[in-house]
Amino acid sequence: MARMENIIQVEQLVKKFGPLIAVDGISFEVRKGEVFGILGPNGAGKTTALECIEGIQEPTSGRTVILGLDTHRDGAKVKQRIGVQLQASAYFDYLTLAEILDLFGRIYTRHVPPRELLAKVGLEEKAKTTVGKLSGGQKQRFSIAATLVNDPEVVFLDEPTTGLDPQARRNLWELVQQIHHEGRTVVLTTHYMEEAEALCERIAIMDRGRIVALDTSMNLIHRLPTPYRVKVKSSRALPIDQMAALPAVQHVSGNGDGHVYTLDVSDSASAVPALLTWGKQQGVAFEHLEVRPATLEDVFLALTGKQLRD
Amino acid sequence: MTAWYMVIANLKMTFRNRQSLFWALVFPLIFVVVFGLFRLDQPVTSKLVVIDQSKDSISRALIDQLKSITLIRVDESRTLEQAQADLQGGKVNYVLVIPPELEQTVARGTAAPVPLGLSYDAAGLQNNQRMFAILNGFVDQANLSLNHAKPLIAVQGQAIQAKQLRYFDFLLPGFVGMGVMTYAIIEVATVLSLYREQKILKRILASPLPGWQFFAGIIGAHLVLALVQAAIILLAGILLFHGHVYGSYLWIAVLVFLGNIVFLNIGFIVGSFARTPQTAIGLGNAVTMPMMFFSGVFFPTDTLPATMRAVVQYLPLTPMLTALRGVALDAKPIWSFPTELGILAAWVLVTSVVAIRVFRFS
Ligand SMILES: Nc1ncnc2c1ncn2[C@@H]1O[C@H](COP(=O)(O)OP(=O)(O)O)[C@@H](O)[C@H]1O
Ligand SMILES: [Mg+2]
Numbered sequence: 001m002a003r004m005e006n007i008i009q010v011e012q013l014v015k016k017f018g019p020l021i022a023v024d025g026i027s028f029e030v031r032k033g034e035v036f037g038i039l040g041p042n043g044a045g046k047t048t049a050l051e052c053i054e055g056i057q058e059p060t061s062g063r064t065v066i067l068g069l070d071t072h073r074d075g076a077k078v079k080q081r082i083g084v085q086l087q088a089s090a091y092f093d094y095l096t097l098a099e100i101l102d103l104f105g106r107i108y109t110r111h112v113p114p115r116e117l118l119a120k121v122g123l124e125e126k127a128k129t130t131v132g133k134l135s136g137g138q139k140q141r142f143s144i145a146a147t148l149v150n151d152p153e154v155v156f157l158d159e160p161t162t163g164l165d166p167q168a169r170r171n172l173w174e175l176v177q178q179i180h181h182e183g184r185t186v187v188l189t190t191h192y193m194e195e196a197e198a199l200c201e202r203i204a205i206m207d208r209g210r211i212v213a214l215d216t217s218m219n220l221i222h223r224l225p226t227p228y229r230v231k232v233k234s235s236r237a238l239p240i241d242q243m244a245a246l247p248a249v250q251h252v253s254g255n256g257d258g259h260v261y262t263l264d265v266s267d268s269a270s271a272v273p274a275l276l277t278w279g280k281q282q283g284v285a286f287e288h289l290e291v292r293p294a295t296l297e298d299v300f301l302a303l304t305g306k307q308l309r310d
Numbered sequence: 311m312t313a314w315y316m317v318i319a320n321l322k323m324t325f326r327n328r329q330s331l332f333w334a335l336v337f338p339l340i341f342v343v344v345f346g347l348f349r350l351d352q353p354v355t356s357k358l359v360v361i362d363q364s365k366d367s368i369s370r371a372l373i374d375q376l377k378s379i380t381l382i383r384v385d386e387s388r389t390l391e392q393a394q395a396d397l398q399g400g401k402v403n404y405v406l407v408i409p410p411e412l413e414q415t416v417a418r419g420t421a422a423p424v425p426l427g428l429s430y431d432a433a434g435l436q437n438n439q440r441m442f443a444i445l446n447g448f449v450d451q452a453n454l455s456l457n458h459a460k461p462l463i464a465v466q467g468q469a470i471q472a473k474q475l476r477y478f479d480f481l482l483p484g485f486v487g488m489g490v491m492t493y494a495i496i497e498v499a500t501v502l503s504l505y506r507e508q509k510i511l512k513r514i515l516a517s518p519l520p521g522w523q524f525f526a527g528i529i530g531a532h533l534v535l536a537l538v539q540a541a542i543i544l545l546a547g548i549l550l551f552h553g554h555v556y557g558s559y560l561w562i563a564v565l566v567f568l569g570n571i572v573f574l575n576i577g578f579i580v581g582s583f584a585r586t587p588q589t590a591i592g593l594g595n596a597v598t599m600p601m602m603f604f605s606g607v608f609f610p611t612d613t614l615p616a617t618m619r620a621v622v623q624y625l626p627l628t629p630m631l632t633a634l635r636g637v638a639l640d641a642k643p644i645w646s647f648p649t650e651l652g653i654l655a656a657w658v659l660v661t662s663v664v665a666i667r668v669f670r671f672s
Contacts, residue, residue, distance in 0.1 A: 056515050076518045084516035090508035094323035106315050107519040 007032040007154060007185050008053065013062035015048050022048040024209035025062070030154075030187055035180050037200030038189040039296060041308055045209040046189040047087050050158055053187075054084050066154060080108060083152035085143050087159045087189075091131045097142055098127040101149055108150035117145040121175060137168030144175060155179055157188040161195060173198055193296035193308055205300060212303045220299045226250045226264035229298070230271060233288040234259045234279075246274045264294075312519060316527020317534070324535060330497055334535060338489030338543050345481050346551030356403040356437055359385045359393040366413035368452070373408075375448055382444070397429055404441055405429040416456055423453075475639065479554045482547040483562075483634040484607035489543055490536045490566055491573045491601060491627055496594035498528065498577025503590040506581075511671045521671075529574055536570040537563060557641035562634060564644060568654050569630035575661030576626075582668040601627040629653040 008030035015023040023045045030036045038046050051057040053064045055071040055078055064071040069078050091100050098114040105111035118124045121141040126134065134142060140160055147155055157176065161169040176199055180186050190196055196203045197217045204214040213220055221227050230249075237259055244252045244263075248271040251264040265271035268291050279286055300308045324330050358376065362369050377384045388396065393405040407427040409415075415424055428445065430438055454461055505511045514524050540562065547553030555562070576597060584590035604614070605627035611619055622628055629650035636642045644651070 054516055056512060076520075079516065079518040084513070086509050086512055086516065088509070089513050090510060091513075092319070092323060092510065094326040095319060099319070099322070103315060103319050104517065106312050107517045 005032040006030065007067060008036075008187065009063075009065040010049075010053060011063040011065075013049060013052055013064060014060045015045075015052055015057065016060045021209050023052065023059070026204075026206075026209070026211045028204055028211060028214055030185060031202075033180075033183060033185055034201045035176070035186040035188065035199050037196040037203040038187070038206050039191065039193060039196040039200075039203050039300075039308075040189075040206035041191055041306070044191075044206045046206055047158055049206070050156055050187070050189055054082065054156055055079060056084070080110075080150065081153050083147035083150065083155040085147040085155075085157045085160060087162070089143065091142070091146065093130060093132055096128045096130055097123060097145075100131070101146060104146055105149045110151055111149050112151050117148055118142075120148070120178075121145040122171075135168075137164050137171060140164060140168070140172055141175060144172075144179075148179070152184065154185045154187065157186065159189055159191070161190070161192065169195070191308065193300070197296060203296070205296070205303060207300075207304045207306070213299065217296055220296065221294050224294050224299060224302055226266050226298075227294050228265045228268040228271070229292050229294055230263040230265055230268065230275065231288070231290045231292070232261050232263075232275070232286050234261075234284050234286055236284070238282075238284065242278070243275070246278055247271060248274070264298075313523040313526040313530065316523060317530035320527050320531030321534060324497075324531060333497060334489075334493045334539055335542055337492065338485050338539065339546055341485050341488070342482070342543055342546050342551070345478060345485075346547065346553070354437065355381050355383055356434075356441060357383050357385060357401075358404040358406060358441075359388050359396070359402050361388075361390045361393060361405065361407045362386065363410040364408055364412040366411075368413050368416065368456075369408045372448060372452065376444075379444060381440070394429070397431065400431070403431065403434065403437065406445075476554075478547070478551060479639060480610075480635065481608065482544060482553045482555070483638045484631055485547070486540045486543050486562070486566065487569060487605075487627055487631045487634055488602055488607045489539050490570050492598050493539065494532055494536065494570050494573035495577045495580060495598050496591060498532065498574055499580035499584055499590040499594045500587045501528070502578060502581030503584040504587045506670075506672065507586060509672070515671045525578075529571075532574055533567060533570060536566050540566045555638045557637045557639065558643070561637040561644040565630060565634050565637065568651075568658065569626065572626045572630075572654065572657040572661055575658070575665045578665040579661065579668055582665070582670055601625050604628075606631050624653060626654060626657040 006029040010029070011027050013023055013026050014021070026049060038049065040046050048057065052059040052062075053066070053071060055064075055075040058072065066078050067081055071078050092103075095103065097118060101114035101117050105114065115124065115127065118127055121144055123134075123138060123142055123145065126138065126142075131139060131142060144157070144160065147157070160176070161172050164172065173195070176186060176188065180199075186199075188199065200217070202214065202216055203220065204211045205220070206212070215223070238254070238261060240252045240254050240261070243249060243261065246263075248265045248267040249263050250266060252261055253264075254261040263271065263275070272289075272291060275289075276286075297308050300306070324334070360373055360376070362373060373384065373386070376382055385402065388402075390405075390407065393402060396402045397405050405428070407429075409424060409426070412424060426445070426449070428441075430441065432438070502511075514521070544553070544555060544562075548555065577594070580593045580597060581590055584593050604618070604622045605611070605625050606622075607627075611622055611628060611632075614622060629647070633644065633647040633650040633654075636647055637644060
């Protein structure tokens with residue numbers, strides 16, 4: 001693989017609010033043209049980190065560089081070339097969508113006509129309505145249109161799908177992919193692991209102000225001691241300790257009621273045959289057996305001992 | 311250039327926001343209309359019942375002359391008993407009795423003058439004196455002409471176009487100041503806290519727009535709006551309720567402009583402390599109410615106790631109104647008010663510094 005150019009560099013970024021350390025010395029690079037995700041639970045420090053990088057918040061210490069420019073020393077120049085969508089931001093109530101995009105466009109030296117932007121996010125018919133009359137999904141799409149007014153090279157999206165229904169979320173994913181295919185670098189935060197998996201080439205997992213892991217989702221999962229999950233349903237209750245003693249099985253969690261068990265395994269190729277043999281010896285009929293890779297949720301649990309979603 | 315688009319956008323938003331328009335225009339206009347409808351300083355007319363018992367040429371002439379006076383409404387339909395009862399009941403103010411056979415008695419010649427009986431309510435002192443003066447004037451003239459005497463002295467009336475300074479005229483500049491103050495402080499404070507709550511301020515911070523241009527947009531729009539407000543309030547007062555402005559509209563505009571800058575700054579300060587638009591409205595009212603009542607919108611501040619006046623004179627609305635009235639009613643040039651302009655300039659300076667220091671984007 002060719003060496004990729006870094007478009008964002010974050011070095012030892014720290015942000016404190018009094019005694020609270022919201023961002024605790026994080027460092028990473030974002031490569032040109034990639035979709036980079038910051039995955040973490042609420043309060044992990046994602047928004048604070050992003051806003052420090054965008055130049056909206058003044059970091060306590062550390063350096064943030066976008067497109068070779070220091071975000072804080074050359075803020076105005078950087079802001080000309082990036083697009084920022086804030087978490088749960090609103091827009092003026094008494095201007096139409098077209099008017100808002102026109103107004104925002106005038107702030108930038110390079111700007112895209114409102115019609116074109118609205119067409120891109122599928123809101124061309126809503127040009128003359130106000131934001132208050134849009135659905136949740138439409139609002140988020142409009143918010144992305146507003147992020148693209150200056151035809152930015154780097155786009156920051158802070159929890160773009162939080163609060164959306166599954167259909168609207170998928171629409172938005174397509175939009176993010178489209179933005180990516182236009183050659184823009186995208187940095188997004190999310191607390192949905194499916195979203196990070198679906199959209200991001202590389203993912204930084206963040207917890208309590210720190211990045212606890214950073215890699216592609218496939219590598220993150222495969223680096224787990226138990227990258228597979230085997231799920232079985234039997235006709236009767238099974239002895240958990242016996243299953244846990246099988247080869248390559250590290251941990252078994254069971255739902256006693258439905259006789260459903262999940263095995264964390266390091267190697268499915270040796271665990272599954274062993275499980276089947278053991279089952280035959282025990283005279284157990286498995287009504288259902290499935291093997292799947294672990295998820296980012298599992299990665300998060302393994303790294304922090306916590307569930308991603310509270 | 312961008313700041314200019316910000317002004318236009320802010321004006322558009324204001325005119326599309328009904329609630330905002332209400333506070334800008336309807337609220338001060340309500341005051342103009344209410345105070346315009348009550349005839350606050352119209353002279354009171356008196357109702358005079360005449361019981362004419364002689365019904366001859368002299369009594370007729372007297373009654374006709376009384377009828378020609380606008381401040382007196384003459385009634386001849388009542389009987390003496392009715393009239394007396396109505397005077398007691400307060401329905402009429404005066405009852406004048408002209409005794410019978412006035413012409414014959416005068417022609418015969420009498421030792422003592424014939425009495426014309428006037429009954430009145432002792433409470434209306436000022437009006438009573440006026441009524442006596444009017445009646446005595448008529449009687450004197452009647453005496454002279456009946457005696458065929460030549461008048462030796464006469465008052466020569468010369469009508470001068472006097473300025474009619476009415477209470478309503480005094481109020482009108484007060485309403486301009488009040489309207490501009492209330493709208494600027496409450497609207498800016500509300501909008502600012504709303505923009506912060508909705509992260510619009512943060513969104514602006516994420517763009518390369520210099521912060522001052524965003525605020526120039528808000529301030530510019532408000533300066534235009536304040537002039538529109540002042541014009542509409544004055545126009546309504548003048549056209550609908552015969553209010554008067556004697557001085558220069560240019561100086562009025564300058565004072566509105568200057569005062570408005572202070573109020574906008576106060577709005578920014580209040581909006582910096584208020585976390586939500588609701589708090590902003592509450593805080594805004596807490597700031598505007600005392601000025602509305604004590605800075606002389608409704609009554610001259612001279613009528614306040616001296617200790618209070620000493621404080622009140624330094625509130626920004628007070629010098630604005632003093633200068634505004636001097637300019638509008640006494641037709642003085644703006645430089646006749648150096649103290650007032652000085653206080654206003656100090657307010658502009660202090661509030662600008664404070665507004666810049668306390669302002670926060672998030
Ligand atoms: N302006 C602020 N003042 C004080 N604490 C803050 C501020 N902003 C964020 N925090 C705190 O910093 C931590 C990280 O918040 P945030 O960056 O919003 O997390 P995330 O976006 O991952 O949910 C939280 O504990 C939050 O309460
Ligand atoms: Mg967040």
